[in-house]
Amino acid sequence: EAQVTQNPRYLITVTGKKLTVTCSQNMNHEYMSWYRQDPGLGLRQIYYSMNVEVTDKGDVPEGYKVSRKEKRNFPLILESPSPNQTSLYFCASSSRQGTDTQYFGPGTRLTVL
Amino acid sequence: QQQVKQSPQSLIVQKGGISIINCAYENTAFDYFPWYQQFPGKGPALLIAIRPDVSEKKEGRFTISFNKSAKQFSLHIMDSQPGDSATYFCAARAGTGRRALTFGSGTRLQVQP
Numbered sequence: 001e002a003q004v005t006q007n008p009r010y011l012i013t014v015t016g017k018k019l020t021v022t023c024s025q026n027m028n029h030e031y032m033s034w035y036r037q038d039p040g041l042g043l044r045q046i047y048y049s050m051n052v053e054v055t056d057k058g059d060v061p062e063g064y065k066v067s068r069k070e071k072r073n074f075p076l077i078l079e080s081p082s083p084n085q086t087s088l089y090f091c092a093s094s095s096r097q098g099t100d101t102q103y104f105g106p107g108t109r110l111t112v113l
Numbered sequence: 114q115q116q117v118k119q120s121p122q123s124l125i126v127q128k129g130g131i132s133i134i135n136c137a138y139e140n141t142a143f144d145y146f147p148w149y150q151q152f153p154g155k156g157p158a159l160l161i162a163i164r165p166d167v168s169e170k171k172e173g174r175f176t177i178s179f180n181k182s183a184k185q186f187s188l189h190i191m192d193s194q195p196g197d198s199a200t201y202f203c204a205a206r207a208g209t210g211r212r213a214l215t216f217g218s219g220t221r222l223q224v225q226p
Contacts, residue, residue, distance in 0.1 A: 104156030
């Protein structure tokens with residue numbers, strides 16, 4: 001089954017404790033990105049990657065890091081989480097060829113105390 | 114600054130009725146306008162999309178109407194069903210480089226039986 005998976009689905013942590021949210025896709029997509037969803041703001045792009053070893057900032061990159069060492073994986077790293085990073089996070093992927101459809105993962109709900 | 118404005122924030126429709134959600138944008142570089150449907154606990158999923166060279170696109174009970182001169186587009190759900198109850202996001206994208214989707218703030222649709 002073609003899908004984007006994220007782990008963990010739920011995470012409660014404390015300020016300053018480094019964490020990683022993993023994202024993996026099995027569709028051989030070149031393009032992957034991370035979004036955060038906040039009430040009344042829709043989804044906003046954090047970082048994106050056009051291909052392996054190619055990453056760039058989105059609209060709200062402050063406080064986040066990413067890496068793309070393998071085509072299928074695109075982890076999101078919060079090195080020193082703060083309460084304003086409490087949010088619902090989505091990973092998405094799409095192919096550079098063909099349709100523009102972005103496929104979203106199921107989401108990770110993060111709470112930073 | 115929200116580049117895509119969506120209304121209403123919430124909508125209650127009776128089964129069999131028509132649901133209408135509106136979006137407006139400012140950036141004339143946008144060239145792809147998708148609508149995403151999100152059920153609780155799930156990631157957004159592409160519902161229907163349109164490019165600005167057409168004024169309307171229909172897929173089953175879902176229709177996008179696009180007004181390029183007014184910089185507005187809307188989603189119409191005909192014969193609304195309880196299973197359509199979800200949050201709907203309009204989005205827009207400029208070009209194929211970054212592929213970032215700029216999302217509206219979302220509309221929570223409830224279809225009453």
